[in-house]
Amino acid sequence: MxxxxxxxxxxxxxxxxxxxxxxxxxxxxxxxxxxxxxxxNKDQGTYEDYVEGLRVFDKEGNGTVMGAEIRHVLVTLGEKMTEEEVEMLVAGHEDSNGCINYEELVRMVLNG
Structure with a gap:
């Protein structure tokens, strides 16, 4: 407030x-x-802010988060995205285990 x-x-x-x-x-x-x-003048957040926010979901501490978990978070929390928007965002970022390197994802999103 x-x-x-x-x-x-x-x-x-x-x-x-x-x-x-x-x-x-x-x-x-x-x-x-x-x-x-x-x-x-709304603060849009920095690279570090977004990485720190996603690090909470990095249960193994290896720089990755399950793609399913990112999808769930993006469609249910904060400024909710549609499932289609989330799919476009994470497309091609999941590895063979279904994990996403969240630092690379944030870098890609911020760099357009």
Whole structure:
């Protein structure tokens, strides 16, 4: 949840304006520009963030995750993907054991 302080930094509000925000109701007309400003500055994550997130599923500590597990995570958690999107993403990345090197997968996704 964003605090008044964060909004004031993101949207260049003065202290008087942020004090007003603490006692007034915000209508949609004034909220939308703030939302757009915050959305533009959204942190997309780094290579290390994604690798660290997938490392949790690396049960053997060998740099791979079962393809089935990645599929399940991508269609059920966070910003859910469709099964078709996931299949396109992981196509050609599974080895003969059904495992995916998640560092290579993240590198491929981030590099387009």
């Amino acid at each position: 964003l605090t008044t302080h964060l909004f004031s930094e993101q949207c260049d509000f003065t202290e008087d304006q942020t004090a007003e925000m603490n006692v007034k109701v915000l209508d949609f007309e004034h909220f939308l520009p703030m939302l757009q400003t915050v959305a533009k």
